Amino acid sequence: MTTGYRPEIIQRAFVDFIGSRLHPFWSLTTPKLRLVARQVLNEELIALQFEVNHAFKRQAFSVNDSWQGGQYIHLTVPIDGINHQRSYSLVGLFPQPKNLHDAIFTKNLVDNSVANNADHNTEDRASNTLHATVTIAIKSQGLISDYLTKQAPLGTVFNSSVPSGDFTLADTSEKLAKQKSGLPHSEQSPLLFVAGGSGITPMLGLITQALTQRRHVTLLYYYRSTLARAPFQAYWQRLATTYPNFAYYMVNTTDPSSHSSQLAGTRHLDAATLSLLPLSLAESTIFACGSSSLLAGLYRALDTLSPPTDEESLTNKHSLRDNVIIEHFGTALTDADMNVGTGESSKTADIAAQTVYLRGRQQQFSSRTTLLLGAEQAGIRLSYGCRQGICQLCRCQKISGVVKNIQTGKVSSNGYESIQTCINIPMTEIILDV
Numbered sequence: 001m002t003t004g005y006r007p008e009i010i011q012r013a014f015v016d017f018i019g020s021r022l023h024p025f026w027s028l029t030t031p032k033l034r035l036v037a038r039q040v041l042n043e044e045l046i047a048l049q050f051e052v053n054h055a056f057k058r059q060a061f062s063v064n065d066s067w068q069g070g071q072y073i074h075l076t077v078p079i080d081g082i083n084h085q086r087s088y089s090l091v092g093l094f095p096q097p098k099n100l101h102d103a104i105f106t107k108n109l110v111d112n113s114v115a116n117n118a119d120h121n122t123e124d125r126a127s128n129t130l131h132a133t134v135t136i137a138i139k140s141q142g143l144i145s146d147y148l149t150k151q152a153p154l155g156t157v158f159n160s161s162v163p164s165g166d167f168t169l170a171d172t173s174e175k176l177a178k179q180k181s182g183l184p185h186s187e188q189s190p191l192l193f194v195a196g197g198s199g200i201t202p203m204l205g206l207i208t209q210a211l212t213q214r215r216h217v218t219l220l221y222y223y224r225s226t227l228a229r230a231p232f233q234a235y236w237q238r239l240a241t242t243y244p245n246f247a248y249y250m251v252n253t254t255d256p257s258s259h260s261s262q263l264a265g266t267r268h269l270d271a272a273t274l275s276l277l278p279l280s281l282a283e284s285t286i287f288a289c290g291s292s293s294l295l296a297g298l299y300r301a302l303d304t305l306s307p308p309t310d311e312e313s314l315t316n317k318h319s320l321r322d323n324v325i326i327e328h329f330g331t332a333l334t335d336a337d338m339n340v341g342t343g344e345s346s347k348t349a350d351i352a353a354q355t356v357y358l359r360g361r362q363q364q365f366s367s368r369t370t371l372l373l374g375a376e377q378a379g380i381r382l383s384y385g386c387r388q389g390i391c392q393l394c395r396c397q398k399i400s401g402v403v404k405n406i407q408t409g410k411v412s413s414n415g416y417e418s419i420q421t422c423i424n425i426p427m428t429e430i431i432l433d434v
Contacts, residue, residue, distance in 0.1 A: 024157040025053050025157050026053070027053060027054075027055045028054075028055060029055055030055055030159055031052070031053065031055050031056035031059055031060070031159070031160045031161065031162055032052075032053040032055065032056065032157055032158065032159055032160060033050035033051065033052055033053075033056070033075070033134055033157070033158050033160045034050055034051045034052075034053075034155060034156070034157050034158075035048060035049075035050055035148075035152055035153075035154055035155065035156045035157075035158070036049055036050060036051050036133070036154060036155075037049040037154070038149065038154075041137060041232070042223075042225055043225050044139050044140075044197065044198065044223075044224070044225070045137045045138070045139060045198060045200075045201070046137065046138060046139075046140055046149045047091060047135055047136070047137045048135070048136050048137070048138065048148060048149070049133050049134070049135045050133060050134045050135075050136075050158075050160075051132060051133055052132045052133065052134055052160075056134075056160065056162065057132055059162045060093075060162040060163055068163070068165075068168040068169070068170055068205070068209070069090075069168065069169065069202065069203075069204070069205025069206035069207070069208060069209045069210075070089070070090075070165065070167040070168045070169070070202040070203075070205060070206045070287070070327065071089075071090050071093075071163040071164060071165040071167070071168060071202075071205075072087050072088060072089045072090060072163070072164065072165045072167075072202070073087070073088060073090065073134065073136075073160050073161050073162070073163055073164075074086070074087050074160065074161035074385070075087075075088055075136075075158055075159075075160055075161075076158055076159040076160070077144050077147060077148065077152075077158060078158075079143065079144070079147055084143070084144050085385040085393060086144050086145075086385065087385065087388060088136040088138060088201075089136065089137075089201040089202035089289075089327075090134065090135070090136060090163060090201075090202070090205060091135045091136055091137045091201050091204050091205065092133070092134070092135035092204070092205065093133075093134050093135070093163065093205070134160075136201070137198070137200075137201045138198065138201075139197075139198050165327075167202060167206075167287070167289070167325065167326075167327040168206070169206060169209055169210055169213070188215065189283055189284060189285050190215070190216040190217075190218070190279050190280065190283055190284040190285070191210050191215050191216065191217045191218070191284065191285055191286075191287065192218045192220065192277070192279060192281070192284045192285070192286045192287070193206065193207060193217065193218070193219045193220070193221075193286075193287045193288075194220050194221075194269070194286060194287070194288040194289075194290070194294070194298055195219070195220070195221045195222070195288070195289050195290055196221070196222040196223070196289075196290030196291055196294040197222070197223060197224070197290060197291060199288075199289035199290035199291070199294070199327070200221055200223070200232070200289075202289055202327055203219065203221075203287070203289065204232065204235075206287060207219060207239070207246075208239075211239060211242075211243045211245070211246055214245070215245070216245045216279070217243075217245065217246045217247075218246075218247050218248070218249075218277055218278070218279050218284075219236065219246075219247070219248040219249065220248075220249050220251070220269075220273070220277065221248070221249070221250050221251065222251045222253055222268070222269065222290070222294065223250070223251070223252060223253070224252065224253050224254050225252055225254065225255075233250060236248045236250075247278065249277070251267065253267050253268065268297060269294060269297040269298055269301060270297065270300075270301050271300075271301040271304040271305050273301070274301050274302070274305060275305065281302070281305060281320050281323070282307075282320065282323075284323060285323055285325065286298075286302075286320075286323050286324045286325070287324075287325050287326075287327075288324055288325070288326050288327070289326070289327040292406070295326060298324070299321050299324075302319065302320035302321045302323075302324070303319065303320070303321060305320055306319045306320045306321070326407075352368060353366045353367065353368040354366070354367060354368070354401075354426035354427065354428060354429055354430060355429045355430075356371060356374065356375070356426055356429075356430045356431075356432065357429070357430065357431045357432065358375075358380070358432055358434045359399060359431055359432065359433055359434070360433060360434050361380075361434060363380060365377075365378035365380055366378070367425070367426055368425070368426075369425060370406065370421065370422055370423060370424060370425055371403070371419075371421035371422075371424055371425070371426060371430070371432070372384055372387070372394055372421040372422040373422075374426075375421070382394065382396075382421055382434065383396075384421070384422055387422045388422065388423075389407055389420055389422060389423035392420065394420050394421045394422045395418055395419065395420050395421075396418070396419065396421060396432055396433060396434050397416065397417070397418055397419075397432070397433040398412070398416065398417050398418070398419045398430060398431070398432055398433075399416060399431040399432065399433055400414060400415065400416070400430070400431045401414065401426065401427075401428045401429055401430035401431060402414050402426075402427040402428045402430075403419055403424040403425060403426055403427060403430065404424065404425050404427050405423055405424055406423055406424070406425060407423050411427065412424075414428070
């Protein structure tokens, strides 16, 4: 009997093509999500729950694998015949803890114009009957998020990626060892989670997993709201009651009276705030997710609290910022951000507007922010996806000029190279092959 290559009699792509015509949710190879529920969390965040298809389950999990808190998915959203791709952090993924599900999809949370009462009753019943689901929480702003939170009918099907990303608890000691020259932390070191705004979303899975591993966890969350309650506040309180090794601090930056008594008088992240937390920063692994200004404040505070070094210890110099693992959101750029990253004292700290030439389009624009945002402010449309430096859809070729990565602080060479427009700012005149 001969062996070797045996062509498929029926190609999977053909089966997918026929199946998608019969039902858009069916696929052997393409992970897909079906919108089944919405829930308003507060004035900013709205939770969306999706049922997953068989291809998603098969590709996302094996026998020994499970989802990691802090991961994200790429979601493809078709609007008016155009496919838009965005990246969203996972709040929950099957099998998610029941307490987490109840904290999100409950009838006791504040309602608004996103859906009427009848819709919420239908969505609650749907969510209670599903087992294989994905949950995200997003702000209702911009074309894509506005469509997902207000316009997409329940039952709408979207193409998706499987969960990915390294903003997780897995191998935290290895991550930190790569970032610093000192000894890596223990896997059981205390954990500090610092979040701002929608940066709270990846923290839910991370904190839940850390507590099940009996880690010591502290959460410091900054949010803006005219409501008395912070997102998931009931859930945090439930965790604090269940796990004595969990402490959380909610700071409403618009309402000074809402601050925790231990952090009274603190509206923004600084060294004094971190000093009040009941943990050793030197021994802690710090997960941070939020705006550029929040991350800049965190770095400044940690630099202030870092122990001084003498000449004998310069070779093993260690800063508290080496303990930080960061997830970036957004492309907002502040003056403070220019000094965040590698800590280099360079002439690029004072950003001036630079001219960017698009060789293929014979166009140009001026920008002192990210290349993508600068183009959009000039009315020029460039390709993009997540706008966070994750999905790579904005990547293009730089012909000449110097750019700086706002996430890492790295300054490029002056020659030809591949860059991402959503996370790079021009330091000189730039020519892009676009």
